[in-house]
Amino acid sequence: QKKKKTSKKQQQIFNMATSKKFMTLDTICPNVKSAQYAVRGELVIRAEALSHTLQKQKAEGSKLLPFDEIVYCNIGNPQQLKQKPLTYFRQVLSLVECPELLDNPYLDKIFPADVIGRAKQILSSINFTTGAYSSSQGIPLVLKSVAEFIERRDGHPADPNNIFLTDGASVGVQRILKLLIKDRSDGILIPIPQYPLYSATIELYNGSQLGYLLNEEKNWGLEVSELEKSYKEALAKGITPRALVIINPGNPTGQCLDRKNMEEIVEFCHKNRLVLLADEVYQENVYVKETKPFISFKKVVKEMGGDYADLEMVSFHSVSKGFVGECGKRGGYMEINGIESDIKAEIYKLASIGLCPNVTGQLVVDLMVRPPAKGEPSHDLYVKERDNIYDSLKARALLLNKALNSLEGVTCNPPEGAMYAFPQIRLPQKAVDEAKKNGKAPDAYYCIQLLEATGICVVPGSGFGQKDGTYHFRTTFLPSEEAIEGVCTKIADFHANFMNKYK
Numbered sequence: 001q002k003k004k005k006t007s008k009k010q011q012q013i014f015n016m017a018t019s020k021k022f023m024t025l026d027t028i029c030p031n032v033k034s035a036q037y038a039v040r041g042e043l044v045i046r047a048e049a050l051s052h053t054l055q056k057q058k059a060e061g062s063k064l065l066p067f068d069e070i071v072y073c074n075i076g077n078p079q080q081l082k083q084k085p086l087t088y089f090r091q092v093l094s095l096v097e098c099p100e101l102l103d104n105p106y107l108d109k110i111f112p113a114d115v116i117g118r119a120k121q122i123l124s125s126i127n128f129t130t131g132a133y134s135s136s137q138g139i140p141l142v143l144k145s146v147a148e149f150i151e152r153r154d155g156h157p158a159d160p161n162n163i164f165l166t167d168g169a170s171v172g173v174q175r176i177l178k179l180l181i182k183d184r185s186d187g188i189l190i191p192i193p194q195y196p197l198y199s200a201t202i203e204l205y206n207g208s209q210l211g212y213l214l215n216e217e218k219n220w221g222l223e224v225s226e227l228e229k230s231y232k233e234a235l236a237k238g239i240t241p242r243a244l245v246i247i248n249p250g251n252p253t254g255q256c257l258d259r260k261n262m263e264e265i266v267e268f269c270h271k272n273r274l275v276l277l278a279d280e281v282y283q284e285n286v287y288v289k290e291t292k293p294f295i296s297f298k299k300v301v302k303e304m305g306g307d308y309a310d311l312e313m314v315s316f317h318s319v320s321k322g323f324v325g326e327c328g329k330r331g332g333y334m335e336i337n338g339i340e341s342d343i344k345a346e347i348y349k350l351a352s353i354g355l356c357p358n359v360t361g362q363l364v365v366d367l368m369v370r371p372p373a374k375g376e377p378s379h380d381l382y383v384k385e386r387d388n389i390y391d392s393l394k395a396r397a398l399l400l401n402k403a404l405n406s407l408e409g410v411t412c413n414p415p416e417g418a419m420y421a422f423p424q425i426r427l428p429q430k431a432v433d434e435a436k437k438n439g440k441a442p443d444a445y446y447c448i449q450l451l452e453a454t455g456i457c458v459v460p461g462s463g464f465g466q467k468d469g470t471y472h473f474r475t476t477f478l479p480s481e482e483a484i485e486g487v488c489t490k491i492a493d494f495h496a497n498f499m500n501k502y503k
């Protein structure tokens with residue numbers, strides 16, 4: 001091993017000495033190279049290459065590929081798949097981005113009165129321009145709106161000073177992980193399967209990923225015994241677990257936690273002095289509200305009371321999901337709880353290095369947490385659009401789940417929440433062998449074949465982590481109602497051919 005390392009080191013020195021460029025794979029940060037983010041990884045890169053081929057074939061009138069379009073089911077990006085933005089949001093943003101419109105004599109013929117009033121209120125709170133830096137923590141008006149939203153949702157006080165607006169939840173998550181991770185001796189407990197923002201960021205920051213397995217046989221249930229197991233394994237390796245990440249509703253798995261489970265998790269964090277990172281970006285994407293209505297971890301800790309009420313935790317939310325789906329606006333917030341003022345000052349410093357979250361994204365957060373009130377002119381249209389999107393997401397989730405469960409060797413837990421299906425595919429041994437011969441994970445090999453045959457881009461389960469010996473893929477259920485049946489048929493036809501080919 002030592003001899004091997006020396007020769008690798010010698011090779012690196014040789015490469016650096018002979019390279020014409022300063023930036024080489026040997027000279028850049030190794031954690032950048034080792035970090036992986038599958039949601040926009042190998043499959044998407046190939047899909048984009050195929051998309052260029054499609055454009056070429058359209059221009060030449062040739063037929064090079066067995067499909068006419070790429071269907072991006074790899075990412076929870078609703079408006080990429082034709083979901084319309086909420087009218088009220090875009091009307092208010094139009095006036096805020098172009099205040100001169102407020103002087104237009106036909107203004108009240110084009111915009112409802114509450115839109116005009118809201119735009120004026122926002123403009124007066126941002127010195128009449130979206131082009132200036134805001135405070136690093138966020139626009140005070142928006143911080144107040146978020147605090148009031150949390151109070152209404154949970155029935156417990158929320159302090160605007162404990163809220164940080166962020167360019168999407170991703171930035172908040174990365175900021176807190178940066179705070180928690182010094183080196184490989186710091187571990188972060190993350191679910192397996194997990195959303196690879198976590199695994200990639202932990203790697204980027206040279207921390208240690210501590211996976212805890214979700215139980216697929218129990219509808220991706222989170223068992224404290226798995227948390228204990230992962231926690232103890234870390235200690236045995238000399239790693240100090242620093243935080244526990246919970247994604248509720250889950251991504252990619254879609255499960256929703258019940259209150260009892262949440263209380264067990266809070267007790268586990270309190271007992272083991274872990275910071276709880278509650279990723280709740282899918283809180284509006286719950287399709288089992290009757291049995292498992294969304295409850296925030298903030299609400300649970302406050303109602304458990306005593307020492308639990310002051311549990312060190314951070315909750316994350318976003319404008320990218322729910323029925324808003326404004327991914328590109330990059331809006332989100334994090335609420336801190338039970339965190340000392342000197343640490344809060346460090347979080348503020350991290351925020352200030354990036355100056356401020358983008359102002360438009362902050363305003364979309366304001367619109368998300370403070371929509372038109374009952375009785376206002378825009379209220380009825382807002383409710384109609386909101387409910388149509390929600391009902392459609394639920395219908396598509398059930399339709400896709402049924403289609404996947406009809407496939408040979410495929411099982412998929414019912415979609416309780418979020419925007420994804422994460423079916424397990426039982427691949428024939430010949431397919432597994434063929435994949436390994438091609439240097440691919442078996443589920444990645446399956447997904448590549450699916451893409452090449454149908455143009456449908458999904459993400460292999462290996463990109464999210466999965467129990468050894470099992471194979472999955474993640475697809476969104478975001479193709480429009482008109483398109484999703486066709487997508488299901490294409491997947492079914494491909495799957496049947498694939499299974500026959502490798503029988």
Ligand SMILES: Cc1ncc(COP(=O)(O)O)c(CN[C@@H]2CONC2=O)c1O
Binds near residue numbers: 039074318327
């Ligand atoms: C669980 C979870 N947390 C945070 C984020 C980040 O959201 P922001 O847009 O607010 O930064 C995502 C995005 N979902 C990714 C993106 O689309 N598909 C996914 O799996 C997510 O799924």
